[in-house]
Amino acid sequence: MKIVALAGGVGGAKLAYGLASELQPGDLTVIVNTADDFQHLGLHISPDLDTVCYTLAGMANPATGWGRRNESWNFMAALGRLGGPGWFRIGDADLATHVERTRRIGRGDPLSTIVREFCHSWGVQHSVLPMTDSAVATIVQSHEGDLDFQEYFVHRKCEPKVRGFKFLGIESARPAPGVADALADADAIVICPSNPLVSIAPILGIPGVRNLVARGWAVAVSPIVGGRAIRGPAAKMYAELGIEPSALSIAVQYRDIARGLVIDRSDASLQSEVVGIGLRVLVTQTLMRTLRDRRRLARDVLDFIRAELG
Amino acid sequence: MKIVALAGGVGGAKLAYGLASELQPGDLTVIVNTADDFQHLGLHISPDLDTVCYTLAGMANPATGWGRRNESWNFMAALGRLGGPGWFRIGDADLATHVERTRRIGRGDPLSTIVREFCHSWGVQHSVLPMTDSAVATIVQSHEGDLDFQEYFVHRKCEPKVRGFKFLGIESARPAPGVADALADADAIVICPSNPLVSIAPILGIPGVRNLVARGWAVAVSPIVGGRAIRGPAAKMYAELGIEPSALSIAVQYRDIARGLVIDRSDASLQSEVVGIGLRVLVTQTLMRTLRDRRRLARDVLDFIRAELG
Numbered sequence: 001m002k003i004v005a006l007a008g009g010v011g012g013a014k015l016a017y018g019l020a021s022e023l024q025p026g027d028l029t030v031i032v033n034t035a036d037d038f039q040h041l042g043l044h045i046s047p048d049l050d051t052v053c054y055t056l057a058g059m060a061n062p063a064t065g066w067g068r069r070n071e072s073w074n075f076m077a078a079l080g081r082l083g084g085p086g087w088f089r090i091g092d093a094d095l096a097t098h099v100e101r102t103r104r105i106g107r108g109d110p111l112s113t114i115v116r117e118f119c120h121s122w123g124v125q126h127s128v129l130p131m132t133d134s135a136v137a138t139i140v141q142s143h144e145g146d147l148d149f150q151e152y153f154v155h156r157k158c159e160p161k162v163r164g165f166k167f168l169g170i171e172s173a174r175p176a177p178g179v180a181d182a183l184a185d186a187d188a189i190v191i192c193p194s195n196p197l198v199s200i201a202p203i204l205g206i207p208g209v210r211n212l213v214a215r216g217w218a219v220a221v222s223p224i225v226g227g228r229a230i231r232g233p234a235a236k237m238y239a240e241l242g243i244e245p246s247a248l249s250i251a252v253q254y255r256d257i258a259r260g261l262v263i264d265r266s267d268a269s270l271q272s273e274v275v276g277i278g279l280r281v282l283v284t285q286t287l288m289r290t291l292r293d294r295r296r297l298a299r300d301v302l303d304f305i306r307a308e309l310g
Numbered sequence: 311m312k313i314v315a316l317a318g319g320v321g322g323a324k325l326a327y328g329l330a331s332e333l334q335p336g337d338l339t340v341i342v343n344t345a346d347d348f349q350h351l352g353l354h355i356s357p358d359l360d361t362v363c364y365t366l367a368g369m370a371n372p373a374t375g376w377g378r379r380n381e382s383w384n385f386m387a388a389l390g391r392l393g394g395p396g397w398f399r400i401g402d403a404d405l406a407t408h409v410e411r412t413r414r415i416g417r418g419d420p421l422s423t424i425v426r427e428f429c430h431s432w433g434v435q436h437s438v439l440p441m442t443d444s445a446v447a448t449i450v451q452s453h454e455g456d457l458d459f460q461e462y463f464v465h466r467k468c469e470p471k472v473r474g475f476k477f478l479g480i481e482s483a484r485p486a487p488g489v490a491d492a493l494a495d496a497d498a499i500v501i502c503p504s505n506p507l508v509s510i511a512p513i514l515g516i517p518g519v520r521n522l523v524a525r526g527w528a529v530a531v532s533p534i535v536g537g538r539a540i541r542g543p544a545a546k547m548y549a550e551l552g553i554e555p556s557a558l559s560i561a562v563q564y565r566d567i568a569r570g571l572v573i574d575r576s577d578a579s580l581q582s583e584v585v586g587i588g589l590r591v592l593v594t595q596t597l598m599r600t601l602r603d604r605r606r607l608a609r610d611v612l613d614f615i616r617a618e619l620g
Binding site: 075081 | 385
């Protein structure tokens with residue numbers, strides 16, 4: 001069974017890890033948001049890609065979800081002494097990823113090629129693709145004006161109230177090599193429990209991708225559990241946009257492209273409403289606190305797909 | 311007594327440290343070669359400037375002369391795993407200097423401003439000036455063709471035979487702010503025991519600088535002792551250019567701009583010949599193995615200047 005997973009950062013990476021544990025290399029392709037990529041300190045930084053790759057490689061920092069385990073911080077300390085910006089934390093080993101990626105982009109290598117070779121270096125056996133090799137930039141339209149995504153997300157800690165989002169460059173972006181093929185060939189597509197507004201929306205917004213997902217058999221895992229985001233600002237964003245943060249809102253958001261929704265046991269009471277808007281439902285434990293949780297949720301999702309696909 | 315020192319990397323930095331120990335802030339300006347600056351990993355790297363600044367700040371690695379003490383190497387290890395170039399070694403804390411300098415050059419700050427502020431951050435109280443804010447690049451004309459300086463110096467370990475040197479951009483370079491004033495105001499100019507061909511020559515080659523040095527009272531410290539370079543490829547270069555590597559050749563090279571030459575005790579037999587070509591001579595111990603050696607040589611040079619200036 002060939003599976004494509006759509007993922008943003010930490011939450012998506014966890015389920016991608018579970019799926020990678022349950023599927024053979026060649027049967028899983030993870031397509032990752034790059035709209036939160038940004039230039040910082042002159043470096044091209046791809047937060048979601050790195051989180052997914054580090055997680056699949058077993059190199060991720062288990063305490064933070066982002067960055068690398070066993071990391072040292074001498075670069076940041078020395079940068080701070082020089083008065084350089086400290087709001088985006090880059091560990092010494094993590095920095096090599098950004099410097100080498102920036103160097104290779106500078107000489108003309110596509111991001112997708114760089115990611116493939118980085119994954120090979122790190123021993124990641126499953127396929128990880130950026131959604132696009134084109135530059136796409138998430139802009140948070142806030143009550144304080146437009147903010148670059150990392151400025152909003154990291155520097156301002158998601159504090160400004162959001163009014164909407166723009167993905168600059170997305171109309172002219174093209175799916176990265178392999179993205180369209182993987183989606184067209186997939187037996188099923190798993191929309192990971194990443195932020196639908198800023199992690200999944202840009203992937204779906206790449207011209208052609210939404211149709212390929214809708215034509216496939218997609219199942220989403222709700223990132224909202226009991227009215228709260230498992231991680232990150234999704235629930236806060238929904239509330240600020242006037243949408244009730246609930247698994248039901250996730251169902252509404254994905255109803256046109258997904259066939260099924262996976263919701264947490266604590267949201268079991270919403271099951272009939274989700275069914276009512278036309279989605280099949282799996283109720284299970286969706287929180288992933290341990291590596292075992294990731295594998296268990298991946299198995300539940302794959303079993304659900306197999307059962308529904310018949 | 312106001313002193314200007316002209317310096318390249320490690321050898322020059324040692325005497326600059328000695329001079330800084332003996333002179334009040336405000337009485338010493340160190341003008342540093344930047345012709346071996348280069349772009350690497352997308353970063354603007356200034357090897358000689360960093361060596362001088364780290365040395366004056368007491369932050370230099372005493373084992374290597376370059377880089378920082380108590381350095382960690384996790385960036386290089388991670389870069390190596392990604393297949394990135396490893397021939398130019400950058401420690402984790404050192405990397406902050408390059409990243410922040412590159413960021414600030416990118417936003418339009420002159421190198422001289424950046425160096426001044428870095429020195430302030432590091433507690434360097436004496437004035438350190440790059441020779442120029444313009445881009446100048448040393449090209450080593452070798453029997454294998456033209457090589458960028460760091461390619462020759464670090465990657466190829468000075469192995470290709472040299473035929474000459476070019477300093478690209480030097481005709482249109484301007485002295486950095488403060489350089490001409492410091493030279494014009496100096497009571498004496500100390501040409502540190504740096505490589506005359508690739509460290510001092512570019513400083514003197516900045517339009518206007520050679521005349522200012524010649525009009526001042528300059529004393530050079532020979533980097534050749536007993537026919538060998540104290541450090542680096544100077545003796546090898548002289549030999550490949552068909553010039554005998556000796557303190558006498560240093561005297562010939564500097565005779566038009568210097569009034570005096572400091573030579574090592576082991577070269578005392580050359581004293582009369584150096585005098586014969588018109589330079590005053592100080593014979594002393596010029597090797598600097600310890601911090602005490604640096605201060606002692608600086609005192610000897612300053613005493614020599616005072617005695618000769620009367």
